[in-house]
Amino acid sequence: MKIVQIDKEDWENGIKKLFEVYRLFAPVKEADFHNFKQIEAGQLPDLSCLNTRLSPKSIIYPQSEVMFKYSLDENEEDHHILKEVDKDYSPQAVIGIRPCDAKAFELVRLNFDSPDYKDPYWLNAYEATTLVGLACESPCSSCFCTTAGCGPYHAEALDLLLIDNGDQYWAKVISAKGEAFLAAAGWTVAVEEQTALKEIEVKKRAAEDKISAFVKTDKLREIETNDLYTAAFWEEVSFSCINCGTCTYVCPTCWCFDIQDENRGNRGCRMRNWDSCMYPLFTLHGSGHNPRGTQLHRVRQRFMHKLKYFVDKYDAGIQCVGCGRCIRLCPVNIDIRRVCGYMNSHVASADTCEV
Amino acid sequence: MEHMGIEPDRLQFSWVSSAESTKFVKVVTEVTQAIKELGPNQNLVKTMPEVA
Amino acid sequence: MLSYIDKIKEISKRLLKEGQVDMVIGFRKGTLPMMNEPHFARSPEAVEHFVWDSNCGINLCNYLTSRTEKIGILAKGCDSRNIVTHIIENKIKRDQIVIIGVPCKGMIDRRKISAMFAGEIGEVIEDDNTITVKGKGFEKTIDKKDVLQQNCALCIHRNPVIHDEMVADAIEEQTDVDRYTDVREIEALSPQEKATYFEKLLEPCIRCYACRNACPLCYCPTCFTDESRPQWVGKGQDLTDVSTFHFLRAYHCAGRCTDCGACERSCPVGINMRVFTKKLEKDCLELFGWEAGLDPDVRPPLDTYKPGDPDDFIK
Structure with a gap:
């Protein structure tokens, strides 16, 4: 597993380059709280946020989404036909998504990508999306991710996991999409893997130890x-x-x-x-x-x-x-x-x- | 309605008896005149949803 | 207000023991700082869970609608006014309920307090006039008066207007408050400015309907937004539909709203939709001299006709 080091000095520059390839979504503070919004050139992801008020699910699954359009005007070609609307499935990246929110996409996928049904809208958007996670160093007292199948450093559902390491981020590459994201930003300095992994493991433990809420789910399956x-x-x-x-x-x-x-x-x-x-x-x-x-x-x-x-x-x-x-x-x-x-x-x- | 951002002249109330034809003409003329001056309403008008 | 707890338990226990009521509706301690959960007790033992502090802002009258049991209910000033409105509107019978009055010094605004600190709040301890907020790396004591919900800071009916029991002596009512500065500011705007102001206000709305459902006035079997034959309002995120929902909801509260603040308190995205209901409240006061829910024997202005009703708007 490759780990790339991103100096925080290079952060802004890399983000700038990313705009050429991706539509970028990131936590933005509006009024009293953070939410994921599409950011524009000049804007930076606000990674200081604990977590966003609303989940980022709407980036892939909008609250309100047009699927078809139709016209009953007989002067128009294709009248009385339900036509698919054009959509923008160009590459997009979600920067600063929490491991829990990323894991949620995996669960939702079970529903939208089943052997019997494939939801084209959700899947197309999901395929177009690179999930750039930020490991969670300060979980809230109401977070119980470690007993809900993930955790503050849970990487599996992400394409890239960023770990705050003082003056730099470590970026743990999880998928090819994550690799491409790093390349697009020009972040390529790999660090020695074994040492970094060891340190990440320590940080991971520390973050997990901060989780103070738990659920028990072991009996749910067997109860009638x-x-x-x-x-x-x-x-x-x-x-x-x-x-x-x-x-x-x-x-x-x-x-x-x-x-x-x-x-x-x-x-x-x-x-x-x-x-x-x-x-x-x-x-x-x-x-x-x-x-x-x-x-x-x-x-x-x-x-x-x-x-x-x-x-x-x-x-x-x-x-x-x-x-x-x-x-x-x-x-x-x-x-x-x-x-x-x-x-x-x-x-x-x-x-x-x-x- | 006014508080919602609809211009006051867009909504007018009048009491016109069936015997008051001249008042009826006057009211209708004034209302249409006022509305024409305001032009088409811009607020709370729904357009086709954008593609999300 | 903390001293009320023992008295609340005592009264509830007695009512349940004597069989005067089948259940008592109150609050139990929440699982987060600054949150309590509405809760019921059906047995004298169950009242032990009851609490009272500055986090009991949910309007309990909401839980009375169309119930058939005999119910004891805790009521702050605003709750009691909504109970009166419920009685007027035949949603509950007077002899079915025992109102346990709670003189209220105001509920604290947890959003405002959370916004004052960068980190997560771990614990909030309160005494009579102050609250102490603790979190990782910070601790601060604040005057309760400075962090009240806006509707509480402006409240002029802190004591229950109707009650069968009281947990404490009545407290002094506030008299020197100007309830409508915010409404007047909006009134002063031009129509276009108003439209823009409301657009911006409602932009974060996710249509979860928490404001509607937290409101004790919103008890229609089927809300107009949920009607599907015909469908009155679109279901998407179109701002016209969102505004239509908010405007119409507010209109339905005209002459009934007691400004209990449950709608604003429940909003997950922090919209102050009270600016709509307050305007209607102000109009009712100025046009008809009416304040909602003060007397179960007086019919509200919007369901009565009086020759003196203002009619200047008719040309």
Whole structure:
């Protein structure tokens, strides 16, 4: 595994060169918090941020995305035909993405790139993207990545992992895309691998030791789905939920969407928008029946999907990377760590939930 | 409406009885005149979504 | 306000023991600094989880809507006004609830406090008038008054307007506050400037609807934004649709909003959507002399007609 050294003095210069090849996305501070935004020439990634308020999933999977357009104007060629819209799938790079958020793309890929279905929009954007991660030196108290299948130095889902090493960054090359990224920036000074790896290992341990929150997930697979579904704790868990979509919209691993047609006069487009299992409309049938008619149903669905159905279906751990955003941003402080604890330690009993 | 950024003259209320034809003509003339001076509304007008 | 906790537990326990209520709705300690979670107790033992401090900003009246049990509920001034509105609007029966009044000195603004420090806040300890914020490498004591939620700093109904029990004696109401400086600033803008101002305000909105759902007034079985036949508003990120949602939501709160601040508090991206509802609140006060939720026996101005209602807008 190659490790390249980037002197911080060369950082700005390299970024400048990268604009020629990539559309660059990076944390930018607006008002009181950071978010991933496309940066323009002259702008630099703000790597001081703890983590962004919203996850970077929208870079590959926009909240609102037009897929087709159509015209009913008979004077136009191809009228009454749903046509794909042109999209920009030119190379893009996300600089400063956290290992947890990158790992989330791997989980989401299980859904958008399955043997049965391939989602062209997500996949094209994903293929065009180089993920340049920044190892996390100061995890938040609500981060629980080490027990959610990744960690502050988790590199596997990235193309390149940057490690802050004082006056320089070390860039650990993980894929060919990462290699190409370094070449485009003109960062080519390799460091002696074994020594660097040893030091990185020490830093990694130190960062992991800073993680103070954990979840236990070892029992989730073996517990009977129905026992969990009817568990009595759902009433307590769901009581305070106001059924907004914050948790699902800030989550890097939530992937659900809704398809809408929008018309203006005799032309229109078909788009998809993020949707949320927290909304009643998400499951409302044409008949008027709603199989998830109550708030309890919907809260249970979110946690069961992430922590049980996903675990059973893919055998790839939980559908959560431990970024802690849903905990920090939930208006009423529903905490997935607490719920995961209830689920993992659940013992079937006569005391069940009636809904 | 005004607080939302719609110009005050764009929304007008009038009470016109069916017997007040002259008032009706006057109101309609004034309203159309005011709207023409303002030109087409620019705020809260939806256009086709951009390709994301 | 910390001294309220024992009294809250005592009253709740008594109500549950005597069978006056089936459940009491209050708060339990949250899992993050400056957060508490709305929580219910169905047994006298369960009240032990109840807490009270300056992080109880969520409006508990939200949890009363259309419930059928007999309920004891903790109520700050604003919650109590929303309970009154619920009673007026037949969302709960007066004899179904026991209101445990909590005189409130204001809730702290966790966003504002977080923004004051570069690092993550690890712990916040409060006493009567100050809070001490601790994190890695910093510790600071701040006057609570300086970091109140804006709606709390401007609050003129800190004591519950309706109650069956009180956890403490009423406190002095603020009288020398100007509630509408921000609204007047916006009123002074030209139509175009207003439009630009709101565009910028709503630009970060992700349409999670936390503002709507945190609001005790928003209890429609199906919100207009969720109607699909017909569909009133687009579902995408088009700013016109986003603004339409916010404007219409605010209109639905006209004459009902108590400025409890739950909407702003719940927003994950820090939008102050109270500028809309406050404008309507100000209009109701100036046009009809109306403040929402003060008396369950008075019908609100928007569902009554009086010959003296202002009609200058009709030419």
